[in-house]
Amino acid sequence: MPDRSPQLRRIDTPDGPCAVLQGRWGAAELGQRAQWRVLSGQLAAQAAAPGLGWDLRGLQWLDHVGAQLLWNHWGRAWPQRLAVSEAHRAMLERVAQLCTAPAPPPEPWRFMDQANHLGELVLHARSHGLHLVQLIGQLVLDGVRMLRAPSRGPWRDVSGHLYRMGATALPITALVGFLIGVVLAYLMALQLRQFGAESFIVNILGISLIRELGPMLGAILVAGRSGSAITAQIGVMRVTEELDAMRVMGIAHGFRLVLPRALALAIAMPLISVWTTLAALAGGMLAADLTMGITPGYFVQALPRAVAPANLYLAVAKSAVFGVMIALIGCHWGLRVKPNTQSLGEGTTASVVTAITVVIIVDALFAIAFKSVGI
Numbered sequence: 001m002p003d004r005s006p007q008l009r010r011i012d013t014p015d016g017p018c019a020v021l022q023g024r025w026g027a028a029e030l031g032q033r034a035q036w037r038v039l040s041g042q043l044a045a046q047a048a049a050p051g052l053g054w055d056l057r058g059l060q061w062l063d064h065v066g067a068q069l070l071w072n073h074w075g076r077a078w079p080q081r082l083a084v085s086e087a088h089r090a091m092l093e094r095v096a097q098l099c100t101a102p103a104p105p106p107e108p109w110r111f112m113d114q115a116n117h118l119g120e121l122v123l124h125a126r127s128h129g130l131h132l133v134q135l136i137g138q139l140v141l142d143g144v145r146m147l148r149a150p151s152r153g154p155w156r157d158v159s160g161h162l163y164r165m166g167a168t169a170l171p172i173t174a175l176v177g178f179l180i181g182v183v184l185a186y187l188m189a190l191q192l193r194q195f196g197a198e199s200f201i202v203n204i205l206g207i208s209l210i211r212e213l214g215p216m217l218g219a220i221l222v223a224g225r226s227g228s229a230i231t232a233q234i235g236v237m238r239v240t241e242e243l244d245a246m247r248v249m250g251i252a253h254g255f256r257l258v259l260p261r262a263l264a265l266a267i268a269m270p271l272i273s274v275w276t277t278l279a280a281l282a283g284g285m286l287a288a289d290l291t292m293g294i295t296p297g298y299f300v301q302a303l304p305r306a307v308a309p310a311n312l313y314l315a316v317a318k319s320a321v322f323g324v325m326i327a328l329i330g331c332h333w334g335l336r337v338k339p340n341t342q343s344l345g346e347g348t349t350a351s352v353v354t355a356i357t358v359v360i361i362v363d364a365l366f367a368i369a370f371k372s373v374g375i
Helices: 033-045 064-073 086-098 111-148 155-195 198-239 242-248 253-292 296-306 309-335 341-372
Strands: 007-013 016-025 053-055 059-062
Touching: 007 033, 016 064, 059 064, 059 086, 064 086, 111 253, 111 309, 155 198, 155 253, 198 242, 198 253, 198 296, 198 309, 198 341, 242 253, 253 296, 253 309, 309 341
Parallel strands: 016 053, 016 059
Antiparallel strands: 007 016
């Protein structure tokens, strides 16, 4: 019975040294540890020199595993002298075609490269900031234009955006607000019960939900829901060349695209904020009743004394600012989308992240500013 183990031997020919392969070079044979050790040593002894010939005509079997082993040993290049059958050559050509080039070594760290990269990021941020400032200025001019001629304003667009961004957001904001109120009440009950200060849960819930968490939750949900929708809508208009058609027809992007969305969110966000706050207070009231026995009647009676009306006015005012900023950021990224689907996805993601970040920053600025004036 002939020996089927993979073998390699070197012989001298008139054309020079030649490596002769015999046996079965397949996954079953090469998978055996003993065979692999012997063959690895034989291959290591036959350096892939340019003048070394290879004779594969004596092979009984060659599959993709053996072909890959030979291709890697050859340095992913065909040897100058190769004797092989047509079937084995086809296998080697298939491996050579599908084999990817090795990854280039990582470039060494250079301080100037990092400085240049930082400079590019700064220039990109400057470009985005300038475009956003232009949008704000154009929004002011468009607002003045609409006040001078209200009958020519895009009221139908404002109405449609009010419904899509405001009315359809009420269920999810109510659900999230209610659950946040329940969680806060349960967490605070564990701490207040230790000091016998259960009644102060009304003060804590009232201030935190009415002044901070209600507007913040509503703005974050709207930023993720409506901010991404704004960017996607305007981005699709860029991909389908509708923005270019509007420019050719003399239709201003700011008056027809930015102003209706900013006005709709400026109106809808205070209402969504109040709605989310009421849902959160309802959840906190229910949890306080179940955990500490504080009845809803006492909660409703003590809430006006615990929370000054100025907190509600502040929440409504900054919610309107949140709405305008979310609309402007969504329009900003939508107008900067390039006419391809990859840019559309990247712009939508960047819009959501930027809008949520700006909402948190603006909320922090409001907190600092109004704390300084005693509100």
